[in-house]
Amino acid sequence: xxxxxxxxxxxxxxxxxxxxxxxxxxxxxxxxxxxxxxxxxxxxxxxxxxxxxxxxxxxxxxxxxxxxxxxxxxxxxxxxxxxxxxxxxxxxxxxxxxxxxxxxxxxxxxxxxxxxxxxxxxxxxxxxxxxxxxxxxxxxxxxxxxxxxxxxxxxxxxxxxxxxxxxxxxxxxxxxxxxxxxxxxxxxxxxxxxxxxxxxxxxxxxxxxxxxxxxxxxxxxxxxxxxxxxxxxxxxxxxxxxxxxxxxxxxxxxxxxxxxxxxxxxxxxxxxxxxxxxxxxxxxxxxxxxxxxxxxxxxxxxxxxxxxxxxxxxxxxxxxxxxxxxxxxxxxxxxxxxxxxxxxxxxxxxxxxxxxxxxxxxxxxxxxxxxxxxxxxxxxxxxxxxxxxxxxxxxxxxxxxxxxxxxxxxxxxxxxxxxxxxxxxxxxxxxxxxxxxxxxxxxxxxxxxxxxxxxxxxxxxxxxxxxxxxxxxxxxxxxxxxxxxxxxxxxxxxxxxxxxxxxxxxxxxxxxxxxxxxxxxxxxxxxxxxxxxxxxxxxxxxxxxxxxxxxxxxxxxxxxxxxxxxxxxxxxxxxxxxxxxxxxxxxxxxxxxxxxxxxxxxxxxxxxxxxxxxxxxxxxxxxxxxxxxxxxxxxxxxxxxxxxxxxxxxxxxxxxxxxxxxxxxxxxx
Numbered sequence: 001x002x003x004x005x006x007x008x009x010x011x012x013x014x015x016x017x018x019x020x021x022x023x024x025x026x027x028x029x030x031x032x033x034x035x036x037x038x039x040x041x042x043x044x045x046x047x048x049x050x051x052x053x054x055x056x057x058x059x060x061x062x063x064x065x066x067x068x069x070x071x072x073x074x075x076x077x078x079x080x081x082x083x084x085x086x087x088x089x090x091x092x093x094x095x096x097x098x099x100x101x102x103x104x105x106x107x108x109x110x111x112x113x114x115x116x117x118x119x120x121x122x123x124x125x126x127x128x129x130x131x132x133x134x135x136x137x138x139x140x141x142x143x144x145x146x147x148x149x150x151x152x153x154x155x156x157x158x159x160x161x162x163x164x165x166x167x168x169x170x171x172x173x174x175x176x177x178x179x180x181x182x183x184x185x186x187x188x189x190x191x192x193x194x195x196x197x198x199x200x201x202x203x204x205x206x207x208x209x210x211x212x213x214x215x216x217x218x219x220x221x222x223x224x225x226x227x228x229x230x231x232x233x234x235x236x237x238x239x240x241x242x243x244x245x246x247x248x249x250x251x252x253x254x255x256x257x258x259x260x261x262x263x264x265x266x267x268x269x270x271x272x273x274x275x276x277x278x279x280x281x282x283x284x285x286x287x288x289x290x291x292x293x294x295x296x297x298x299x300x301x302x303x304x305x306x307x308x309x310x311x312x313x314x315x316x317x318x319x320x321x322x323x324x325x326x327x328x329x330x331x332x333x334x335x336x337x338x339x340x341x342x343x344x345x346x347x348x349x350x351x352x353x354x355x356x357x358x359x360x361x362x363x364x365x366x367x368x369x370x371x372x373x374x375x376x377x378x379x380x381x382x383x384x385x386x387x388x389x390x391x392x393x394x395x396x397x398x399x400x401x402x403x404x405x406x407x408x409x410x411x412x413x414x415x416x417x418x419x420x421x422x423x424x425x426x427x428x429x430x431x432x433x434x435x436x437x438x439x440x441x442x443x444x445x446x447x448x449x450x451x452x453x454x455x456x457x458x459x460x461x462x463x464x465x466x467x468x469x470x471x472x473x474x475x476x477x478x479x480x481x482x483x484x485x486x487x488x489x490x491x492x493x494x495x496x497x498x499x500x501x502x503x504x505x506x507x508x509x510x511x512x513x514x515x516x517x518x519x520x521x522x523x524x525x526x527x528x529x530x531x532x533x534x535x536x537x538x539x540x541x542x543x544x545x546x547x548x549x550x551x552x553x554x555x556x557x558x559x560x561x562x563x564x565x566x567x568x569x570x571x572x573x574x575x576x577x578x579x580x581x582x583x584x585x586x587x588x589x590x591x592x593x594x595x596x597x598x599x600x601x602x603x604x605x606x607x608x609x610x611x612x613x614x615x616x617x618x619x620x621x622x623x624x625x626x627x628x629x630x631x632x633x634x635x636x637x638x639x640x641x642x643x644x645x646x647x648x649x650x651x652x653x654x655x656x657x658x659x660x661x662x663x664x665x666x667x668x669x
Contacts (some may be wrong), residue, residue, distance in 0.1 A: 001088065004110075005145050006109060006111060006144055006145050006147055007027075007107050007108065007109045007117070007141060007144045007145055008080075008082060008108050008109060008110070008147070009026060009027065009028070009031050009043065009082075009106075009107075009108040009143045010025075010027045010105070010106070010107060010108075010137040010140055011023065011025065011026055011027075011084075011086075011104075011105065011106040011108065011533075012024045012025040012032070012103070012104070012105050012106075012128070012137060013036060013038065013039045013043055013103070013104045013105075013106075014101075014102065014104070015043055015048070015102040016101050019038050019223050020040040021036075021042070021043040022035075022039050023035040023036075023039040023042075025134050025137055025356075027134065027137040027141055028141065031059060031082075031108065032079065033059055034061075036345070037345055037346055040343055040345045040346075041057045041084075041086070041341065041343070041345075041346075042086050042088070042104040042106055043088060043102065043104050044088070044310035044341060044343065044361065045343060045362060046092050046100065046104050046249060046307065046310075046361060047088040047090065047104075047310070047360050048100060049090075050088075050090065050309060051085075051089070051090050051091075051308050052087070052088065052089055052090070052308075053088040053310060054085070054086070054087055054088075054118070054250055054310065054311035054338045055086045055088070055309070055310040055311040055314050055340070055344055056086065056114070056250070056265070056315075057084050057086065057313040057314070057339065057340050057341045057342070057629050058076070058081060058082065058083055058084065058335070058338060058339065059079075059082040059084060059108060059341060060079040060080060061081065061336060061338070061339065062078065062081070062084055062336050062337075063349075063352050063353045063354075064354065064528060068328065069214075070305070075472060076347075077231070080110055081109045081336055081501060082109065082110060083108070083110070083112065083114045083116070083251075084107070084108050084109075084248055085106060085108050085109070085114045085117055085118070085121065086104055086105070087104065087105050087106070087107040087118075087121050087122065087125055087249075087624075088102065088103070088104040089102075089103055089104075089105075089125050089127060089129070090102050090614065097127060097365075100455055101129070103125070103129070103132075105121060105124060105128065106354075107120075107121055107140075107144065110252045111134045111243055111253075112245055112247070112249060112251070113119065113241055113245055114250070114251060115251050115252040116185065116239050116240070116241060117120050117144060118138065119237045119239075120140060120143060120144055120228075120237055122500075123175065123232055123233060123235065123237075124136055124137075124139075124140040124232070127233065132358045136350050139232070139233065140196060140232065142381065143230055143232040143233075144230060144232075144429050144508075146231070147228055147229070147230050147355055147580055148228055148229075149226070149239065149241065149346055150668060151177060151511065151643045152177075152226040152228070152241060152424055153175040153242075153243065154227070155171065155172070155243060156204075156216050156587070157540075157591075157595070158241070158587050158588045158590075158591040159172065159248070159590040161264075161329065161589055161593075161594070162243055162587060162590050162591050162630060163223070163224060163243060163244055164224075164244040164454065165458065165591075165594035165595055165596065166595060169220075169222040169224065170628070171222055171223055171224075171225060171630070172223055173223055173229025173279065174629065176223060176226075177397070180651075181496055181642070182375070189402060195639070201235065204622050211313060212276070215318065218666045223243070223347075223382070224244055225241060225242055226240070226243055226598050227239070227240055228241065228242040229243075231251050231316070231476065231607075232632050234335060237420040238339060245324075245328075246327055246328025246329055247325075247328045247332055247335075248321050248323050248324075248325035248327070248331070248332055248334050248335050249321075249328045249369055250318050250338075251314075251322070252315075253313065253315040253318040253319040253322065254453060254458050255319050255323065255327075255453060255457055255460070256453055256456055257315070257316075257319070258288075258319040258320065258323065258509075259288055259443065259444070259447065259456070260292065260384055261378060261381050262286060262287045262288055262376060262382075262449060263286070263381075263440075264287065264381065264383055265384065272383075273289065273385060273387065274386060275360070275389060275390070275520055275521075276300070276518075276519025276520075276522075276523070277293060277297040277299070277523035278290050278293045278294055278297070278350060278374075279293075279518055279519070280293070280434070280436035280437070284437070285436070285439045286436065286437065287382070288323075288440060288443075289375065289440065290321070290374065290383050290385065290434050291320065291383055292323055292324060292460075292463075293314065293520055293523075294373065294374045295320060295321075295323060295357070295531070296324055296331075296464075296467065296520065296523070296524050297520060297523030297524055297526070297527060298354060298355030298375045298523075298527035298528060299355060299373035299374050299375045299389070300355060300356055300371070300372045301320065301355075301356070301357045301358070301372065301373065301375075301376065302353075302358050302365055302372040302374070302375050302376070302380065303316045303317055303320070303357075303358070303359045303360070303361075303376045303378060304357075304360055304361070304363065304365055304366055304375060304376065304379075305359070305361050305378040305379070306361055306362070306363045306379060307379070308361060308379075310341045310359070310361055312362065312378070313340075313341060313359035313378065313608030314340035314341045314359050314363060315340075315342040315359055316340070316359060316376070316378060317338055317341075318332075318335075318338070318340055318360065320357055320376075321334040321357060322333050322457065323460055324458075324464075324529070325459075325464070325529070326460060326461045326463070326465055327457040327460060327461045328462045328577075329465070329530065330461065330464045330465050330468060330533075331464060331468070331529040331533055332459070332529065332532050332533075333527075333528040333529045333532045334357060334529065335356055337353055337354070337356050337357060337528070338356075338357045338358075338638040339353075339356055339358040339359065340358075340359050341359050341361075342359065342360060343360065343362060344359075344362055346363065347371070347663065349372060354528070355527065355528065359503075368398055369386040369387055369388050372388070373385065373386050374386070374389075406519060413458050413552070418543070432513070433511075433546070439459075439463060442459070443456065443459055443460075446459065447560075455596060456505070458596050460596065462597075462629065466502070467517075467524075468484060468533060469484075469501065469502045469522075470502055470513060470514070470517060470521070471484060471517075471521045471524060471525075472484035472485040472502075473510075473514065474483075474502050474514050474517070474518065474521045475521075475525075476516060477500075478647070483534045483537065483538065484533065484537055485500055485501055486500040486501070486541070486547075486548075486550040486553075487500070487541070487547075487548065488500055488548075488646065489548035491548070491549040492549055492575065492579070493548075493571075493575070495567075495571060496651055497568045497571045498549070498550070498553070498554065498571060498572065499552060499553060499577055500550040500553060501551070502553070502556075503553055503558060503560055503561065505561065510648040515560035534628060544588065545582065545584045545588050546580070546585055546588050546589065548579075549575055549576075549579050549591055551576075551592045552592050553562075554572045554576065555592060555593065555602050555603070557572065558602045558603065558605060558606075559602045565626050566609075566610070566611055566614070568619070569595035570611065570614055571612055572616060573606055573614055573617035573621065574617060575610040576589075576603075576617075577617050577620055577624075578619055579623050580621070580625075581624070583628060583630075586624075586625060586628045586630065587630055590625075590630060590645040600622070600625070601621075603621065604616065604618070604622075606618030606621075607619070
């Protein structure tokens with residue numbers, strides 16, 4: 001972890017009956033932001049009505065020039081984007097002129113996990129009410145910046161995704177520097193650990209070999225977090241820093257709350273005007289899909305929470321940023337255009353920012369439909385598309401693009417009128433699926449079944465990843481070129497059977513997807529997140545240890561396609577065996593096989609293949625994975641790798657999760 005300051009500024013604002021909101025202190029120096037703007041943001045509307053209110057806002061948001069490609073991205077000369085955690089405290093006092101003292105204290109940091117500073121901020125605010133002096137800010141600044149993160153593991157993108165997708169609390173245990181604890185009991189038995197076995201994640205006794213594996217992880221801590229402390233005013237505050245947060249995830253928002261708030265129990269239709277960037281290819285568009293489409297196509301979005309705490313409104317904005325980015329795993333550029341809380345004071349600056357995502361509590365915003373494209377009313381749970389929304393020009397288009405757009409428009413008209421050829425075709429062909437409707441039904445079903453926040457985020461991560469892969473295929477068909485697809489390598493794939501890109505069951509379903517999503521693809525291609533993704537994808541491919549193997553495509557073929565030719569199956573397993581060798585390659589490979597998609601089970605079908613060569617390749621691959629500390633914790637590996645000293649292969653029947661014996665003669669394997 002770097003040695004830069006964790007917190008850049010501490011701010012203190014107060015409400016004065018004569019002056020109004022005023023900024024009292026900025027420590028250690030001025031932020032460079034207008035003091036009046038800062039004080040208004042720190043003392044939000046209606047804060048005096050509550051004893052306590054948390055809110056989040058940002059400083060130094062970038063206002064990119066969409067017409068200048070070179071100035072789209074933030075440069076090193078620009079001020080860094082700061083996340084501000086703000087606490088407003090109201091203490092009623094009969095001797096005060098307004099009957100209460102209202103003060104706000106804020107921490108400005110570059111850390112996305114700014115919620116870890118809440119305990120320290122609470123103590124500092126309490127101390128400031130007792131002794132209102134600048135010394136309180138100085139002591140808080142020193143305390144939070146002496147928090148030790150020097151030994152916090154720095155995970156790669158793929159390592160973070162593997163850790164995020166697993167429930168194994170000891171994952172990447174070896175990356176933590178365990179400090180020896182002072183012995184509290186001299187009579188406690190001495191414990192020794194075999195370092196080689198410690199790096200393995202098996203937590204069982206192997207009955208086949210009789211070798212005892214490590215039963216519990218050293219320390220028994222959850223390695224999804226890094227544990228440290230802040231010493232403030234003689235009080236030790238335990239801190240848990242989350243290690244699985246992605247770039248577009250800020251604070252401790254709830255995606256489940258966002259979805260639940262804007263999901264009507266009964267959806268009979270949408271009063272919103274048709275828009276090719278916002279409508280899903282189905283009879284109805286779920287409000288959450290309107291919001292997601294608006295995020296992907298860079299619409300101006302406002303969350304209105306009249307009478308709600310500003311912190312609650314801010315969390316909806318932060319959840320929306322995660323929603324549009326695929327929870328930070330796919331796209332970026334949303335948080336730098338986010339205004340988690342703002343007011344009328346900064347409306348002019350807000351309107352200069354293309355595709356802003358803002359949270360407000362003032363109902364005036366609802367009346368000015370020209371200020372926004374999509375308004376999400378937290379009170380009513382309704383998402384409204386502005387009557388003044390415009391369709392951006394798509395520029396020069398090829399003839400084939402007109403075909404896709406005409407097809408999408410025809411389906412949209414028939415959907416809006418409830419009649420016509422499009423409606424008849426849909427009703428006659430029951431095999432045509434509305435992916436977005438099915439997806440939202442699955443998400444809502446998971447929420448009702450009490451799935452956790454991580455599981456719901458994973459679903460939207462998959463959705464956005466699917467969207468960009470479809471977009472690359474769309475560009476190849478329409479523009480005959482794309483920068484979003486894996487490069488084909490003749491050395492890795494001399495036969496051309498591996499291929500790259502999204503997998504479809506048949507050509508008809510492929511064409512339906514491209515026609516139905518053409519409007520959204522064109523809208524996304526004009527956005528900042530598209531430009532960022534082009535750069536990020538090129539950079540990620542250069543840094544990839546599997547840069548010439550589209551792992552997602554190979555796994556998808558094994559999961560989705562029936563009756564794959566034996567030659568193609570053989571080529572897939574051979575490519576995996578030849579390319580997934582080093583620890584870095586194994587970790588990257590496993591990041592494409594999260595547990596919520598069955599983990600390694602899609603590859604286990606190779607153990608049932610009629611070809612003994614395919615079975616042999618599968619066993620060799622699993623044995624290699626079993627030797628790696630990261631993949632050794634997979635529930636399927638102990639079963640699939642019990643080949644030592646036996647002629648029987650133990651497998652898992654994934655349909656019932658019951659152990660099953662499948663007898664394969666060892667000489668055939």
